[in-house]
Amino acid sequence: MPTTRTGPHPAAVVAVVLLAAMIAAALWNSDESGTGARQVGAAAPAPVAVPAAVPGASCAPTVTNPGGRNNYREDAPPDVPLGRGLVITGTVRDTACRPLPGVRVQVWLQTSLGSERENRTTVLTGPDGVYRVTSDPAVAQFGEPNVHVAHDVDDSPWASVWQRHVLRSDDTLAVVDLTLAAAS
Numbered sequence: 001m002p003t004t005r006t007g008p009h010p011a012a013v014v015a016v017v018l019l020a021a022m023i024a025a026a027l028w029n030s031d032e033s034g035t036g037a038r039q040v041g042a043a044a045p046a047p048v049a050v051p052a053a054v055p056g057a058s059c060a061p062t063v064t065n066p067g068g069r070n071n072y073r074e075d076a077p078p079d080v081p082l083g084r085g086l087v088i089t090g091t092v093r094d095t096a097c098r099p100l101p102g103v104r105v106q107v108w109l110q111t112s113l114g115s116e117r118e119n120r121t122t123v124l125t126g127p128d129g130v131y132r133v134t135s136d137p138a139v140a141q142f143g144e145p146n147v148h149v150a151h152d153v154d155d156s157p158w159a160s161v162w163q164r165h166v167l168r169s170d171d172t173l174a175v176v177d178l179t180l181a182a183a184s
Contacts, residue, residue: 059097061159061181068162071116072150076106080121083111083136086167088147090177091129094158099129100180103158109147109167111136116148138167138174145169149176159183 088107092100108120113136125131138145145167152160158180167174 057097059093059095059179061095062161062163062178064160064162065164067146067164068148068150070148070164071108072106072148072152072162073108073117073120074152076108076120076122078122081134082107082109082119082121083113084134085137086135086172086174088133088135088149088174088176090131090149090175092125092131092151092178092180093129095179095181097179099125099127100158101125101127101129103129103131103151103180104153104156105131105178106150106152107131107133107135107147109135109138110141110145112139116141137169137171139169145171147174147176149178151178151180157183 088109090105092103092105094100103125104122105125106120106122108116110116111119113119119135121133123131123133138147146164147167148162148164150160150162151158152162159182161178161180163176163178165174165176
């Protein structure tokens, strides 16, 4: 009389264990967001002074990261407050490390009151190259809370760049500096 198997086939058990081990290894070796985004959030106040450029210094240009352009819109409204509780700020410089005044920066993020497609604003950097946007805290849309910061203007002398960076939902500050290369 043939025997009847009551549990899973041993080959199936081995396959599931191997698959779980491969997934665990991939997660262990990956960054938090899987997109090259870095954690930029904090619960501390923003720096007050922007250090002056050192003559002859060179700053590497900011590189667009994967996911940075996601939900970008050219026509973001100017100077619209996005709420309160989170400050997104940074300094925009050129590759000689000099602050760039009057540069257009777009910021967008998912909050409890608006999606990335609706919750956005465009601001200009001040005389010290600093931009600042206030927003409601970021919430997760697909994965972790994040903020997008971009410079993309057709008639700008500076090359476009799009950044996406990870936050925690309780962060009160996100610092995203941009170093812009000359447009080619």
